[in-house]
Amino acid sequence: MLAASVVESFLWLHLGTEIGAFPGTASRDIYQSYLRPFFRSLLSTDAKAREEMEMDRLYVAHSEISDAMRPMLGRFAFVLLEKAMRQEEIFSSEQAKFSRPERLKAVFQTFLILYSRLTSRRSVELFTYQVNFADAPTWRQNWNKPCTAKEVERADIEHSSISSSICAGYLNLWNYAVKLMMTEQNLRGNAELAADLFRLTDRLKEMGRWRINLKHLSSSERFDDVRVRIMEKLDEDAKDDLSRICVKEIRTSMDNAFSFWFSAAPTPVPQYA
Amino acid sequence: MNVPYEHHFTWVDRINPGGYALISESPKVDTLVIFVHGFLGDAEGTWLNFQEMIDSHHARYPRWAECDVFFFAYPSFFQEITDSAEDFLRFITTIYRTPPNWVFSIPKPSPGIPGTVLALDLPEHTYKNLICPVGTMCHNRLCSPLPS
Numbered sequence: 001m002l003a004a005s006v007v008e009s010f011l012w013l014h015l016g017t018e019i020g021a022f023p024g025t026a027s028r029d030i031y032q033s034y035l036r037p038f039f040r041s042l043l044s045t046d047a048k049a050r051e052e053m054e055m056d057r058l059y060v061a062h063s064e065i066s067d068a069m070r071p072m073l074g075r076f077a078f079v080l081l082e083k084a085m086r087q088e089e090i091f092s093s094e095q096a097k098f099s100r101p102e103r104l105k106a107v108f109q110t111f112l113i114l115y116s117r118l119t120s121r122r123s124v125e126l127f128t129y130q131v132n133f134a135d136a137p138t139w140r141q142n143w144n145k146p147c148t149a150k151e152v153e154r155a156d157i158e159h160s161s162i163s164s165s166i167c168a169g170y171l172n173l174w175n176y177a178v179k180l181m182m183t184e185q186n187l188r189g190n191a192e193l194a195a196d197l198f199r200l201t202d203r204l205k206e207m208g209r210w211r212i213n214l215k216h217l218s219s220s221e222r223f224d225d226v227r228v229r230i231m232e233k234l235d236e237d238a239k240d241d242l243s244r245i246c247v248k249e250i251r252t253s254m255d256n257a258f259s260f261w262f263s264a265a266p267t268p269v270p271q272y273a
Numbered sequence: 274m275n276v277p278y279e280h281h282f283t284w285v286d287r288i289n290p291g292g293y294a295l296i297s298e299s300p301k302v303d304t305l306v307i308f309v310h311g312f313l314g315d316a317e318g319t320w321l322n323f324q325e326m327i328d329s330h331h332a333r334y335p336r337w338a339e340c341d342v343f344f345f346a347y348p349s350f351f352q353e354i355t356d357s358a359e360d361f362l363r364f365i366t367t368i369y370r371t372p373p374n375w376v377f378s379i380p381k382p383s384p385g386i387p388g389t390v391l392a393l394d395l396p397e398h399t400y401k402n403l404i405c406p407v408g409t410m411c412h413n414r415l416c417s418p419l420p421s
Contacts, residue, residue, distance in 0.1 A: 106328040109282045113293060113324060116284075117317050157351060179318055186322045 001133045003065050004072060004210055010035050011077055011207045017091055019101045021108045039084035042066040060085050071215050074206035096203050098196045110183060111204055118176040123155045126162060127169020128211045131222045139222060170226045177257035205261050214262060278338040279328055288367045291316055291346030295324060297338055304340040304402035305369055316346035369403055
């Protein structure tokens with residue numbers, strides 16, 4: 001998961017540099033100092049595979065870690081990962097090709113604020129790990145422990161059970177997806193920005209998808225488990241008509257927000273009844 | 274049209290966990306604006322789109338180029354309001370070392386008006402002005418109390 005997080009940071013750096021939100025020289029310096037050695041470390045330790053790569057008979061000598069990222073990353077991201085592992089120039093590769101990137105600087109910053117706040121939350125880190133990376137017994141052991149709404153509410157500000165953090169992580173991801181969608185909708189009316197904005201949000205959605213990797217069966221099922229438990233708890237707590245209306249609104253909002261996030265995914269997000 | 278002076282985002286976690294700032298690159302910065310979200314909001318969501326609009330709407334609101342903009346964060350109803358108020362005062366005095374007197378008797382904002390102005394000018398400092406819009410959702414418009 002740590003490697004995937006670093007790759008994600010690199011993708012933000014790559015995108016921000018194309019837009020001009022990050023100065024090109026500084027971005028390249030950071031890449032050279034920190035990321036280049038990291039990508040090199042992702043190569044297989046198998047001497048034969050590395051030799052094959054050096055002789056250009058193998059494109060990339062993947063390690064177990066880098067190979068595991070293949071189904072998590074979008075096409076452009078995996079191409080960049082492989083180029084980086086080959087120590088090739090990456091900032092001019094796989095660009096989104098915005099027509100007026102300078103117009104996107106401010107909106108990119110807005111998205112960066114939203115996403116970096118999201119990923120700084122302990123609950124999101126735990127959710128990401130448990131849903132995508134934990135083995136089945138670990139997941140079952142943690143997820144089967146019951147938790148209260150109060151624990152979920154306080155999961156990011158005090159130590160709480162892993163199951164409550166998973167629920168809180170899910171809610172934080174929903175919150176992020178709603179804000180992403182609202183920001184995009186608020187800016188959509190700007191005709192001169194529309195095409196570039198679509199490219200930008202599409203890329204951002206793709207960059208964040210590894211956190212809920214619906215292409216992977218167990219991740220998809222775990223995501224569904226979390227969603228179902230949260231909805232069941234909300235239904236249980238809805239004692240009057242007003243509360244039931246609120247729960248319905250929440251359900252609709254979750255469906256819309258996650259559908260928006262996964263709208264261009266090869267595997268569409270499941271629609272829950 | 275190019276933006277003459279842009280704002281650059283930075284977290285200000287050291288002085289306000291969860292808070293962040295958009296720092297202007299203009300050499301003429303004379304105003305500090307601190308946005309304070311409401312009880313059900315947060316420092317990012319309450320001001321959603323605003324972060325982008327202060328640069329994208331510079332032609333109509335050029336005064337924003339001369340403002341550093343801070344977004345104060347507090348843990349909403351997870352913390353006593355007096356503690357949040359004290360955090361806020363400490364935050365102001367960290368950035369703006371000699372805050373005006375009004376800071377210690379913050380008036381209640383008018384209900385239903387996003388971006389209520391609670392501020393005055395203050396010379397003799399890097400920042401000459403301090404403005405604190407207090408938050409409710411203002412997603413789709415500039416709730417600017419500044420002269421345009």
